[in-house]
């Protein structure tokens with residue numbers, strides 16, 4: 001009997017996160033102030049974030065202790081299972097061994113609470129009473145709503161308008177946890193009013209919702225702070241609990257991955273699984289191929305520029321060096337809502353640029369085809385975001401079959417797709433199409449990058 005489940009005891013939940021900063025092969029680039037384009041001071045960041053998170057952002061400690069109250073909440077669903085997809089292997093008739101780390105078992109169905117919980121915790125410790133954040137498809141908003149509920153924090157969420165109407169059930173989860181949810185653009189902020197003046201029917205975008213949430217925090221006179229669900233270093237560090245567990249679980253399976261694969265929107269779930277394995281590449285002589293997968297319709301790593309850009313549409317958030325499609329990028333309305341950000345985490349960008357991480361883009365239809373194939377073999381309907389990783393895992397398993405090689409493949413199933421049935425329905429009705437982002441629009445957006453140095 002081939003073993004399928006590799007489960008860790010509750011007591012084996014990691015006690016520290018892995019911080020990649022000291023192991024990065026290239027020095028980190030400074031974060032710049034959006035107005036002066038000079039390196040930001042902790043004072044500027046402290047308007048938005050509690051000091052503990054700012055310190056994690058720049059920390060050079062390799063391991064950061066996970067506070068006990070955070071571990072106590074993690075244990076509601078962690079450690080998460082590592083599963084071997086034996087039925088998918090059989091369906092593909094591949095000699096490859098396919099493993100996946102399943103983050104869809106969290107209460108809100110994705111990896112996002114791994115950072116929402118510590119972010120709420122550190123804010124509570126610092127005396128914060130209220131937070132503001134944005135959400136695209138609603139996964140981050142529901143994770144943050146749950147975390148704020150646990151720590152008794154007030155939360156205002158700017159939800160991209162098109163998703164607010166298309167995905168009402170996620171909004172109901174946020175309501176249930178006591179958060180206030182607004183369809184962005186709103187008339188509550190300058191950024192929102194400007195967008196509505198330009199286009200009263202504006203469907204919104206993640207970059208714009210970030211502008212609204214940042215403005216809400218920055219103009220609150222210190223009463224309200226801001227939380228970001230991806231991109232920043234501290235977010236990626238919190239997510240490494242995924243990969244640290246997976247390293248132990250692969251050991252239980254007595255195998256080591258040749259491939260580690262994750263989808264990448266802002267890069268947090270990808271880094272969460274990949275960075276502990278990347279540590280083994282960088283410091284321990286391992287040679288795992290590490291692949292970050294993005295949609296061909298939002299190709300920041302494969303077709304964007306590695307340059308300094310604003311984190312948001314209104315150019316009010318800090319400027320960072322990253323792969324970007326330009327902060328003025330308006331993403332096409334593909335269904336993997338969590339992958340529609342114009343930029344990419346600075347550390348993931350640096351690692352792609354340096355050749356330690358491979359970036360790949362896949363199209364929408366082949367991605368849904370992979371998700372359906374996976375679900376028919378393994379029973380789980382992946383989130384459309386996670387399906388990008390499934391696509392590349394299947395591609396590599398088929399490549400191994402062609403070459404007759406027994407490769408070991410590990411991918412991150414970052415969430416389930418139970419709130420994405422409209423997308424699956426559209427796919428099965430033949431109503432989805434492929435969309436490649438036109439080069440002319442990439443080029444146009446590049447003319448709006450800040451002129452740094």
Ligand SMILES: *Cc1c(COP(=O)(O)O)cnc(C)c1O
Nearest residue numbers: 230265266267268269338385415
């Ligand atoms: C938000 C989300 C993503 C994309 O965000 P990252 O920060 O790149 O991980 C991927 N998968 C799921 C299920 C998500 O909810």
